Amino acid sequence: MKKIRIIVTSVLFLVILIGGVAYFLTTNGSASDQSNKNNIASTKTTLPIPEILEDENPDDDQAEYHLTAQKSSKTFVRGIETETYGYNGDYLGPVIRAKKGEEVTVHIQNDLGEEETTVHWHGLEIPGDVDGGPHQVIAPDESITTKFTISQRAATLWYHPHPLHKTGEQVYKGLAGLLLIEDEVSQSLPIPDDYGVNDFPLIIQDRNLNEDGQLSYNLNMMSMMHGMEGDTPLVNGAYDADLEVPRGKVRLRLLNGSNARVSQFQLEDGAEFWQIASDGGFLEKPVKMDHLVLGPSERAEVIVDFSLYERGKRIELQDQDVRLMNFIVGDEPTESTEIPEQLTRVNHIDPTEVSTVREFVLQGMGPHVNINGKQMDMDRIDEEIDWNETEIWEVSNPRNRMSMEHPFHVHGVQFQVLERNGEDPPENEQGWKDTVLLMPGEDVKLIATFKQKGVFMYHCHILEHEDAGMMGQFQVE
Numbered sequence: 001m002k003k004i005r006i007i008v009t010s011v012l013f014l015v016i017l018i019g020g021v022a023y024f025l026t027t028n029g030s031a032s033d034q035s036n037k038n039n040i041a042s043t044k045t046t047l048p049i050p051e052i053l054e055d056e057n058p059d060d061d062q063a064e065y066h067l068t069a070q071k072s073s074k075t076f077v078r079g080i081e082t083e084t085y086g087y088n089g090d091y092l093g094p095v096i097r098a099k100k101g102e103e104v105t106v107h108i109q110n111d112l113g114e115e116e117t118t119v120h121w122h123g124l125e126i127p128g129d130v131d132g133g134p135h136q137v138i139a140p141d142e143s144i145t146t147k148f149t150i151s152q153r154a155a156t157l158w159y160h161p162h163p164l165h166k167t168g169e170q171v172y173k174g175l176a177g178l179l180l181i182e183d184e185v186s187q188s189l190p191i192p193d194d195y196g197v198n199d200f201p202l203i204i205q206d207r208n209l210n211e212d213g214q215l216s217y218n219l220n221m222m223s224m225m226h227g228m229e230g231d232t233p234l235v236n237g238a239y240d241a242d243l244e245v246p247r248g249k250v251r252l253r254l255l256n257g258s259n260a261r262v263s264q265f266q267l268e269d270g271a272e273f274w275q276i277a278s279d280g281g282f283l284e285k286p287v288k289m290d291h292l293v294l295g296p297s298e299r300a301e302v303i304v305d306f307s308l309y310e311r312g313k314r315i316e317l318q319d320q321d322v323r324l325m326n327f328i329v330g331d332e333p334t335e336s337t338e339i340p341e342q343l344t345r346v347n348h349i350d351p352t353e354v355s356t357v358r359e360f361v362l363q364g365m366g367p368h369v370n371i372n373g374k375q376m377d378m379d380r381i382d383e384e385i386d387w388n389e390t391e392i393w394e395v396s397n398p399r400n401r402m403s404m405e406h407p408f409h410v411h412g413v414q415f416q417v418l419e420r421n422g423e424d425p426p427e428n429e430q431g432w433k434d435t436v437l438l439m440p441g442e443d444v445k446l447i448a449t450f451k452q453k454g455v456f457m458y459h460c461h462i463l464e465h466e467d468a469g470m471m472g473q474f475q476v477e
């Protein structure tokens with residue numbers, strides 16, 4: 001009896017496997033086949049666009065939301081059910097769209113079974129006790145209500161779990177969502193801002209589906225050192241999907257949502273596009289570029305002009321030469337939009353106002369990654385900061401045989417990059433940031449004014465490094 005069951009399951013498994021491989025070959029084959037390039041109608045996946053979470057409070061200056069972190073399953077590759085985590089759904093989460101000045105209440109329910117979780121608002125300038133870091137645990141089957149007021153400028157932020165030592169796994173299985181802030185500037189600029197029409201979020205992640213098609217999170221030597229990387233690129237949770245875009249200017253809000261991969265985004269033909277915003281808001285002026293490097297958790301808003309292409313044209317979005325998804329040029333836009341010469345004014349923080357300079361050295365490898373020789377300890381405050389003071393943080397990633405890239409992130413504040421390797425930062429880093437990528441041998445000088453009180457984290461945003469202890473705490477009082 002047992003033998004028969006084993007044979008039946010192996011045959012079933014083989015059938016699924018062969019089906020999967022055949023599917024993989026056909027989809028890959030058709031995309032590289034030039035004659036099929038203009039064929040809009042195909043069996044391919046349409047890019048999912050995360051829905052905007054309904055605001056349950058009718059008041060203009062208040063918003064109320066419900067989020068549930070839950071277990072689910074989803075089909076990434078045809079014929080295979082993958083177990084996942086999601087917020088209010090099967091994978092990733094809805095978009096929370098809030099206005100500057102709004103008071104936001106979020107009820108968060110933990111339905112993950114045995115797991116504790118938290119929800120961290122990455123990039124939000126809010127007090128430490130609502131930041132959602134490792135101290136604000138939501139026990140299994142419990143819920144919390146968190147409340148904060150949005151006081152910062154328009155930006156593309158995100159939310160994700162942050163439980164001690166478990167962030168990597170929970171994000172990997174699907175917990176992440178976008179938080180979009182709008183203000184007078186974002187609403188008055190003539191840029192594309194019609195969500196899902198000419199303004200699209202693109203959450204880019206890499207994942208590994210194992211032989212059973214599951215997102216198994218088992219760290220080996222390699223992933224302990226470099227972080228968890230995968231060979232299956234997903235955009236908004238879909239593999240190799242198509243997005244039909246108007247034949248005009250289109251705004252893309254890119255989030256590098258990978259646990260560890262540094263991505264270099266480009267269009268397959270090397271066409272130019274304009275970066276209009278970095279992590280914390282608009283740049284002063286659009287920056288023209290033909291590729292864009294984002295470390296884990298960095299965001300960028302860009303405008304691509306698809307009017308340069310014929311209707312029906314298929315253009316790949318790539319990470320170096322790996323295809324992530326395809327844009328299909330559709331009809332003329334109904335609305336005309338622009339790439340303005342000036343987007344906003346960035347008030348540059350004055351370095352002469354600085355009271356304290358601190359150093360942060362990113363070092364170690366594998367399980368020993370650390371900052372200034374220390375690993376995360378919940379009971380230790382590493383840096384004490386006076387409220388409302390302006391500081392310079394000198395962050396360095398010394399080069400040695402073992403060094404690798406580290407994206408350095410600070411909670412509760414948006415900073416500016418004063419210098420990269422002793423020089424002015426590149427133009428697209430001259431706005432507001434909350435995460436900065438340091439390649440081996442690089443150093444940056446950051447400047448920030450700490451306007452929120454409480455305990456916050458700073459850490460490497462390679463989630464396996466964070467979980468291993470490449471994180472510290474600062475208190476603003």
Ligand code: C2O
Nearest residue numbers: 120122297409457
């Ligand atoms: Cu995106 Cu400490 O996190």
Ligand code: CU
Nearest residue numbers: 121122123411
């Ligand atoms: Cu954060």
Ligand code: CU
Nearest residue numbers: 406460462465
């Ligand atoms: Cu790191």
